[in-house]
Amino acid sequence: MARNSDGTKREAILDAAVVEIARHGYYQTTVAMIARRAGVADGTIYLYFSNKEEILFSLFESAMGRFILEGRSQVDQVATATEKLGRIVELHLTLVGKDRDLAIISQVELRHSLHFMDQISRNQVGEYLAIISQVVVQGVEEGTFRKDLDPVFAAKAIFGVLDEMATDWVLSRKNKRLESQAKSVVDFLLGGLSI
Amino acid sequence: MARNSDGTKREAILDAAVVEIARHGYYQTTVAMIARRAGVADGTIYLYFSNKEEILFSLFESAMGRFILEGRSQVDQVATATEKLGRIVELHLTLVGKDRDLAIISQVELRHSLHFMDQISRNQVGEYLAIISQVVVQGVEEGTFRKDLDPVFAAKAIFGVLDEMATDWVLSRKNKRLESQAKSVVDFLLGGLSI
DNA sequence: TAGTATACTGAATAGTCATTCATTTAATCC
DNA sequence: GGATTAAATGAATGACTATTCAGTATACTA
Incomplete structure (x- = not known):
């Protein structure tokens, strides 16, 4: 063989x-x-x-690689920042929601140790956040997003909401599709709580 | 002895x-x-x-207990939903930012296994989310928050932003105080991205 | 102060598991 | 088809550690 x-x-x-x-x-x-x-x-x-931990690393790399690659692609397919945001939200929830086992890995198991998280957030996650913050920059330039936003801060906030929805979905035993939340997420991110 | x-x-x-x-x-x-x-x-x-894992449980319980107890107290000290939200944000960031070691536990180490997360999110975290969602309900009733909000969804989104700020702070080596982000967080949560 | 209950100790146990490597199996080459 | 290289095997190794418990120390009681 x-x-x-x-x-x-x-x-x-x-x-x-x-x-x-x-x-x-x-x-x-x-x-x-x-x-x-x-x-x-x-x-x-x-x-x-080379060892057990490298399996986990590889798992993360291939998963996160898809987020970055497809994220860039989705963002390039539409013109406005609002549309781009919609694509990112949709993609994020769809990718996570596609495979529950993989979602458990990304939402729970990969966050094992400080050392591990440190490493992954500095590299791949940072790249993903950069894509999001670029969209915010564009939105501000376009005049559709508030100009007092710090794009890096906003990107983290957006990621935070997406990540929480993903984790919640993993932990809930409901069969509701994760991507069905996309519209609510976008509405919340764009409009906030206030009337 | x-x-x-x-x-x-x-x-x-x-x-x-x-x-x-x-x-x-x-x-x-x-x-x-x-x-x-x-x-x-x-x-x-x-x-x-009774065993090693119970130490971790106890750590979580006492930490989360403080969030819930002080959270309720803060919420009761002001009248409007907007003010209550401000208090929750401030409290959350202050409590996490107070002790980096404890923050590492709450943001990283407690999220070890699905089994563990499941247990904690069903109980204590659920209680904390309930406090937040009550604030959202009040805001909607007052007319200051959008009436199309699902309070449970909004609570998760709010928690997601807070949690991401906390995790980011733990991973960053900067000495900036976590609670200095409170205003930005509240602005973002209330107003969203759009102009 | 003798006796009893309570708290504490730390060496020994009993298991677990990542990793190695001598050996076997299969593919390729000439 | 014999020799050589590449892949794959899985039993053995070695290191590690949660947990136990027989024994010791301390405090309380009467």
Whole structure:
């Protein structure tokens, strides 16, 4: 069965890791459990990953990579800041809501340690926030968003709302689709609480 | 040294746990490390807590208890929904910003496992969200908040913004006080992005 | 002060699991 | 088809640690 330097086996390991980690949590998941589900031997995992934590990193990278790539693409497809915001909200909720196991990883398991969060927020999450803050900058320039907004602050606030909706969806056992909240989120973000 | 059924030793253990867990993360912190810092024997921990996880639970309970108790108190001290919102924002940021180690626990370490998050969000966090959503209900009744708001949704959104500010502060190494963001947060929540 | 109850101690236990590596299996080459 | 390289295996290793509990120390009681 050798000669497998393409991604097949690696993918199988990552897919298995998503399921096991979502189900049992990172620390309760043993390498043997992942190997078993992936249909490989324990040692094989170490041909593709240097250690257990690197599996988690890879999971995060591929998930977050999609957010950034598709986020940029969505933002480029419409003209106004308001429309761009709508696309980001829709995309975020759709991507998270697509796969509950993966959502558990991104909303819960990836936030394990300060060390880990630090690393991921400095890199990929920062890039994602930059996309959002760019939209805010545009909105201010257009004159549709309030000009006293700090774009970096606003981006964090927007992310905060999206992230909370995602986490809430993961924890709730309801079957309601996450993306059904998109309109409410956009309304709230644009208009705030006040009349 | 016996006869210590008051809280002294228990407190010492909890205080030590905050420091060790904030510094090394829950899973990297051994019971022996906590005992050492608290100045007690390993076994003593088990006179006050039935296992390691219960220490984390207790930490959460006492922290969240303060949010709920003081939250109610703050809300009762002012009349309008807008003022109440301001008090909640101020309190939340002040409580989190008061102690960085404790903030690491609440923003990172407590979110370890789905199981754990599930439990805490169903109870204490739910209670906190209820306080916020009551404020929203009042605002709508007063006519100062938009009447198309779903109070439960709005409460989650508000919490999301606060939580993100808190997490961002924990991860940033800046010395800026967290509560200095209160005004920006309230402005954002009340007015949204649009002009 | 002897006796009892309570608090505390820390070495020993009992298990767990990430990681390694000698060996086996499969693919490729000439 | 024999030799060589690449992949994969899985049992063994080694390190780690939550929890227990028999023993010690301290406080209270009468």
